[in-house]
Amino acid sequence: MKKFHFPLDAALxxxxxxxxxxxxxxxxxxIALEATAAASRNLRIELxxxxxxxxxxxxxxxxxxxxDRFRAAAARRLRELEAQAESIRRDLARQxxxxxxxxxDEELLxxxxxxxxxxxxxxxxxELQDIADEAYxxxxxxxx
Numbered sequence: 001m002k003k004f005h006f007p008l009d010a011a012l013x014x015x016x017x018x019x020x021x022x023x024x025x026x027x028x029x030x031i032a033l034e035a036t037a038a039a040s041r042n043l044r045i046e047l048x049x050x051x052x053x054x055x056x057x058x059x060x061x062x063x064x065x066x067x068d069r070f071r072a073a074a075a076r077r078l079r080e081l082e083a084q085a086e087s088i089r090r091d092l093a094r095q096x097x098x099x100x101x102x103x104x105d106e107e108l109l110x111x112x113x114x115x116x117x118x119x120x121x122x123x124x125x126x127e128l129q130d131i132a133d134e135a136y137x138x139x140x141x142x143x144x
Contacts, residue, residue, distance in 0.1 A: 001127050004120050006113045015106040022099040029095050033088045040081045047074045 006012070047070070054067050 001124050004117055006116055008109060008112065012106070012109045012113065015102070015109055019099070019102045019106050022095070022102045026092070026095045026099050029088060029092045033085060033092060036081055036085045036088060040078060040085070043074055043077055043081070047071065 050067060050070055054063060
């Protein structure tokens with residue numbers, strides 16, 4: 001009886017590595033999205049802090065102009081960050097689809113391996129049964 005061997009094991013290993021690579025790429029894109037969200041949160045906090053600071057103390061026209069310029073720059077930067085986040089979300093969706101495809105490909109090979117192993121097991125069981133039958137008949141023939 002031959003030991004079980006799946007002829008597509010090398011392909012299965014390649015598919016597993018592809019899934020791992022796609023998962024890593026997905027994680028990297030998700031980290032980039034989180035970094036963009038954190039930058040946006042931090043900028044909003046800075047803007048709020050600046051506005052509160054101006055409201056507390058006596059302010060001059062120069063300080064108000066500086067605050068106004070900071071607000072404008074912050075608004076531009078927030079729009080840029082939102083556009084960047086939207087682009088990253090699209091990349092994340094594409095990467096998620098690639099990951100789903102890679103997992104599906106791996107799963108197909110795994111199902112095939114299970115099917116081939118089941119067929120091998122049936123053949124191996126039949127071979128063992130044939131050997132047992134031959135042994136029984138041989139024993140029975142000697143005892144007659």
